[in-house]
Amino acid sequence: MSDGGLAVRLAEVRERISTAAARAGRSPDDILLLAVTKVFPASVIRDAYELGLRDFGENYVQEFEGKAPLLRDLPEARFHLIGHLQSNKSRKALELFQVIQTVDSPRLAGRLNESATPVEVYLEVKLSTEESKHGALPEKLAELVESVRGCPRLKLAGLMTIPPWTEEAAQSRPYFNTLRELAERVNLTGLSMGMSHDFEVAIEEGATCIRVGTALFGKRRKP
Numbered sequence: 001m002s003d004g005g006l007a008v009r010l011a012e013v014r015e016r017i018s019t020a021a022a023r024a025g026r027s028p029d030d031i032l033l034l035a036v037t038k039v040f041p042a043s044v045i046r047d048a049y050e051l052g053l054r055d056f057g058e059n060y061v062q063e064f065e066g067k068a069p070l071l072r073d074l075p076e077a078r079f080h081l082i083g084h085l086q087s088n089k090s091r092k093a094l095e096l097f098q099v100i101q102t103v104d105s106p107r108l109a110g111r112l113n114e115s116a117t118p119v120e121v122y123l124e125v126k127l128s129t130e131e132s133k134h135g136a137l138p139e140k141l142a143e144l145v146e147s148v149r150g151c152p153r154l155k156l157a158g159l160m161t162i163p164p165w166t167e168e169a170a171q172s173r174p175y176f177n178t179l180r181e182l183a184e185r186v187n188l189t190g191l192s193m194g195m196s197h198d199f200e201v202a203i204e205e206g207a208t209c210i211r212v213g214t215a216l217f218g219k220r221r222k223p
């Protein structure tokens, strides 16, 4: 059973997506809504699946390892890792996730390329100077792209970034714009950018995947 609150919030988010897409002259069908379910129990993912969501973002390999066994019967669900991945957890991550959005080094790419089945990846780019943020530096991107393109098991979907946190959505715009320019330079079309508070701006700047947690599921407790 899904709670009515989620259905209402999902309708609101879809409306916001449509409005932003219309403003940018884009089709909402070209924007993947990735439902970010970190910290929430497996039951919330089931509720969202019932409402039609198919792509789910999780941050922690270990946390999702606990939920995954409860979700085996959702045939069309695709799980994306959107949190930092340490090389020593790459094997486990490959068992759990269909998409890894946080590839940030040739070394990690090499580890993921040991996968038995093809895996979709995004390269995380660090555009913020915050110490806590991960990702490849823009000046290292061309080299990373080249090494991922040399990995037959990895399907390179695009770039991903997390701008510095700010209340003011407009302040994310230059970061989104930079990510798009970087992607063009290396011939990639996928752009994973934008969260609950700034996804409209991301859509205006070309996002093809927005990662939305709070606007769908409400405030998270700290993990």
Ligand SMILES: *Cc1c(COP(=O)(O)O)cnc(C)c1O
Pocket (backbone or CB within 6 Å): 036, 038, 059, 082, 083, 162, 194, 195, 196, 197, 211, 212, 213, 214, 215
């Ligand atoms: C938690 C998280 C999100 C979702 O953030 P909200 O503000 O709750 O929408 C998106 N992307 C990443 C990488 C996250 O860690």
